Structure formats: structure tokens, C-alpha cells
Amino acid sequence: MKTTRFLLSLMLVLTLCASCITIAAADEPIVLRVTDWSDSTLVYREQFHKEFMEKNPDIKIEYTQLTIDQFNSTVVGAIQNGDGPDLFPVPTTLNLASVVNEGWYLDMEQYVSPEFVASFLDGALVEGVHRKNGVLYTLPEAGSLSNSMLFYNKDILAECGLEVPTTFEEFREACRVITEKGAGNYYGLIEGGKQANRCEALLRALAQSAGAKLSISARALTVDGRAPYDSEGMKLAAELLQGIVEDGSLYPDTASITAPEARELFAQGKAAFLCQGLWCIGTWANDHPELNYGVMTVPKGAENGYVATVEPGLWMGIYANTKYPEACARYLEALYSADEYHYQADVVKSGSYVSVIKGINEENMVDPIMKEYYDAAMTCIDIPVVTSRDAKFYDFYGVVVGSTPSLASIAQGILSQAIDEPMDYLSMLADAETAAWKTACSTLGLDFAELEFTNWVAGQAYTAEDYAALN
């Protein structure tokens, strides 16, 4: 009897405790963990979080911003162990096919409204990039514009009595004259040479501008059955950069500075030209409002030269192991909102990037330099990508082993004068990449010939139908 009474009392106490805990838990807001590396929009993001939590008191945002390297080396492990953030972007070294195979993300359309999906610009959500087999897993952070535009300092050009150069010859000569006139105070060209990716972006943009049939960065495309890294266009681009370096027209510390440092030095008037992306505009507007500059596409190296667009970026998705998918959906709907929240409008107004949401850019792109950038970027053309005609090739990028020295390292070597004969290295790279791509294709049972678009004419603007007709 005593035991029964004790057990009943114990059950009563436990039930009361459990109720108290449940009531307390119900009152506590959901903690939504969001992690990414979007440093250029941090101010607006924090404002957004404040606004979001005010309007959604049942949700608390824990936002962590890391560098890409930190994300890859810390968060990826947590994701694999089932303890990742509720919302996080796809690591830069992975593609959608890999993360979907890993089961990292939820089918987003189960939680967001159809109106939300419809609010994205046409073509912003791409099969193979954001969707796999029609299922939406991730969203792009921003509209994809070329990130290799040439910024020029108008004051320096005016001081040297120069017009904006439009050809390779004019560009090299302008850099030489500017450096001579600058007498150590300013130079022709500056670049974040410590970052191999920026060196590659410059070399690739110049090569394409010289008519080289070249894929977008980190993608495979063959010409005459070969990786086209030693083409005539590439040779012209490498020679131009070598010439600028030999003339002494490159900012002397280029090899040992990062892209943000180069951006800052350009703003301080240490160089007349800088090849970077849209992100510079917002930074300069805040830190150097006095900077008098313009933006253009890189100079033309050949008649059939062109400037390429970039691949649509993949970014945030909802973690498959999240306890709060509905809250995640609310967060995303607010982040991309065109009217209720101001985040999209703020980032466009600030010049940080262009939005992927309908109506935002037209209303908020008030900065004239941003409009100039946008107009210049609109002249860029798409390069055919094999994944658009055969989605199986997404697996190719999970298998292929990149060759070294890579194009980025070679470009870095040219700018630092560490290599005298870049064409030797480019030919070696072309051979090695061809072999690596063939191996990857044969491993996956893919047809290597599919990497080639035989009737693609470089520099020619195509419509979507034209691209579909390429073979």
C-alpha cells in the first residue's frame, strides 16, 4: 500500500514537473540558427534580423557569419553529424547534386508559399543549380552579374589626359603612361594578387575578350577535343598581363595583397584600373564617397572578343534535420520580401548586389554607378554549359580531379613575374585537364564529346533557343 502511494505521488510530482517544463518551453521562442559568409551585407542583415524578430516574437535568430574557409572546416562537420544550422548556404566547393545526394536540404516548396517562389525573377531558379529533378532545394543570394568588370579612376585618367582604353594595345599604353606620370604615386593596374581566384578572373576575362572559347570558372568545356587553356586568345591575354608587368605598370605590391586591400588602395588613388565585381560599389560608397570612378567591361583583345556572364549562384537552403522548417520558411519569405521587409531594397540601394526578386532592382537601383555596372554587365553573354543539356554532368564535378598548377596559379605566377613562359604552363595545363576530364567522364560513363559545343561561335549573342540548338 505504502509502495503504491509512493509511486502515485512520484508520478504526480513528475507530471507536474513535466507540465511546468512544457509550459516554459512553449513560452520560449524558437531559436533559428542561421550561418553564412555574406560579409558585404552584414549591416543590412542585422537590421533585417532585428525587424524580423520584432514582427515574429516567437522566433529568435542566432546568426553566425564565418569566412568560407571557416565554414568549410567547421560547419560542414556539424552538418554531417546532424547538428548543422537550420539555414545555411551550399559550401563553395560543392554543387547541388552533391548536397542533395548527402540529404542536407529539405524540399523547400513543402514549406514556402507558391507566391514566394513566383516572386523570383524569371530564370533565377535554375534546374541543376537550385532545383534537382524539379525539386527546389536552395535559393540564390543575388542576381548573377559578371564579377570581372574594369573600374577606372576618372581623376587619374583626366590628369594623364587619357580616354578610357577600349583595346588591349590602348590599355597597356594607358597603364604605361599613367605609371610614368604617377612617378611612384599611382600606377596603371592593381589586383589582389595574393588571391589566386582574382588573378584567374582577370586572365579569364581578358582571354574571353580576346576571343578565347573558354568556359566560366571551375567548369569544363572543350574545343577540338581539348581543354582550351593554350588558345590564341589565352596567349594574347597572358602576353598583355606580362607586358603590363614588364612595363612596371602593375602596382608593385600586387603579388602580396588581397582583393579587399587592392580595392582599398584603388579607392585611395594608388592605381587607375582594378578588375573586380559589384561588391566594390557599396564599400566605396560608404568608405570613399569622394572617389570619382567609372566602370566598363575589360578592353577588347579581338574582334570576336566577348565578356561572359557568371553561372547563377546557389546559396541558402533549409537543413534536412531542422526541427523548425516552417520557421525557416518564414525567415526566407521575409528575407526575400519585396514589400513587408526592406532587406532586398536596402542591399540594392547600397550597391551591394542586384536582387533576384521581381520589381526590386527597378525601384531601388538609384546609384548611377551601379546602373552603369548593371548596364555594362547586361552586355555580357552566356557561355554554353554542358550541365544545361545533360544534368548528369553535375556528377562530373564531384569526380573530376583538378590539375595543378591550375589556371589561377598560372595567372598569379604571371602577375608576380614568377614564371617567364606562361604558355608552356598553359599547354601543360591543357593536356593535364584534358586527361583529367576524360578520366572523370569514363568513370561516370559520360560521353567526353559532350563537353564540346561544335557550332558555338564565341562572341555571338544567343537566345535561349539558340543555346538549346547548340550541339
Next chain:
Amino acid sequence: MSTIKLTKAQRKNRIKLNLWCWSFVSMTLIFYILFQGYPIIRSIYYSLFNWSGMTSNMTYVGLDNYKTLLADNLFWGAFKNSFRYMVMVVPLEVVISLFFAYLLNDEKLRGRTAYRIMLFMPVVVTASIVGIVMVFIWSSTGIVNNTLVGLGAIPKAINWLGNKKYAMQTVVIVSVWKDMGTYMIYWLAALQGVPADVIEAANVDGATRVQTFFRVVVPIILPTAGIIVILCTINSLKAFDLIQTLTGGGPFYATDVIATFVYRTAFTSEMGLPRFGYASAAATLFGFVVIIIGAVLNTVKGKLQQQ
């Protein structure tokens, strides 16, 4: 062979003593196993797989990663650079730190504590901070170039860290400056173990300071020298943080050592996925080389001590 029989009480005491010893050692041992031993074993395991480190897709490839490494020019370039770095750093580090230690061991020297602190200061500064500051100091508009150009030693500014010819030497100078304090402390400990009466006897015999150093002090501190050389060698072969922040292994692999090669291969890729398994193989292979070098140096030190 005779054995000493212990009484029950003695055995109990010995067990008690052993337990005490193990209890003190156990924490270090546990941490060593968790944070050193286990990762090393996992790294060896991963080296047998084709794995990006990012996905669960691991393919067993046996020794293929090692075979590929043996034909990888960049790996051998980094391998050579590691030894180039070691060959330059170790003698400079050992000699300069000994020089300062001997100088600052003089009790008559005024403000020697302040000098010691000054020389030790770089050791406590984070390598990444040193790297960032040094990039400015050695830049074309930095103090080094301004001084050298001002003195007429060089006709125009040189980008020391961005030039293939000078990058490694510059990294070595920065590294020696940063780590010298540690070895100076070791030398000071050794020098303080030199009996004062021996030095006095040498002075009475009319030996100069240099003669006393080479004929009296050096033979006494030689065993410590062996340990310092081994530590310095192993540390120089493991160099990473300073090189990564100063040059990232560039320009065009001129300062690429094994640690930067492993980091780049494991966590970055320009096309395809990173190669964590391959990087693990590189780390394992080089780790064995370092162990062998350490063992050889230890043997040499032992023989020298016997002599």
C-alpha cells in the same frame, strides 16, 4: 639472474607510488590520445581513401594516393621547400638565439630583463598578426624598402614577399625573428647551468670572453644544444601559420611547404572537390620523414653525449 624480493609493504608502497605517477600522467596521456594520437591514426586511415572530406562518399583506393603523390611535382616542390626552409632557419635560429642568450646571461648587463622581454615578445604574438604586420613592413612602401632605398643599398623598392627570388629568404628572416625568443630561453636555461666557478677559473687563467665561450661554455651546454637543434628542426618542418599568412605558399609555389600544400589540397579546389584523402597521404608521408629525421638526430645527439 638474481631478483630482489620485496616485502608486502614495499610492494604496496610501490603500487601506490605507481598509481600516483599514472594519475599525474593520465590527463596528459588522455589529451594526447584524443587530440594527437587519434587524429594521426584517422589521417593514416583517410589517406587510403579517395575522399573530399565534404561528403560521405568515400572510395577505398589503397595506396593509390601515395603512388600519385610520388609523381606529383608540386608535392616534391613543397617537400624541397620544407627542407630549404629548415636548412635556412635552423642554423640562424640556433646561432642567433645562443648569441643573445650568452649576451643576456651576463649578470653585469644593466636592464637585461627588459632586453629578454623585448626579444621574447614576438613569441607571444599570434603568428597571423605577425604575418599581417610583416606584409606591410616588407611591402614596397614599407619601412624595409624605405630604409634600404634611403641608404642606397637597393636602387628601387622590392616586393620582398611577392618576388620569387626573395620570398623564401624574407619568410625565413621573419620566422627567425618571431621564434628566436623561445630558443633563447632554452639557451639561457642551459647557460645558467654552467658552474660559475668554472667560468671564474677560466677568467683567472686569462681566457677572453670568446675563448671562455668556445672552450668552456660550449662543451658544457652541448647536450642542451642537441635538444634545441632537434626541436628547432622539427618545428621548422612543421611551419605553417606564418607562411600561410605571409605568402600563402606563393608566389607561384616559391614558399609552398608541405603544411601549406596539405592545407590547400584538403580544403580548396578550383575544379571538382577538395582532396582530403590525398592531403592526408601527403601529411602522413611527410610525417614519417620528420619522424625518421627526429630519430636520426636523437641518435646523433646520444652518440655526441656519450663522447
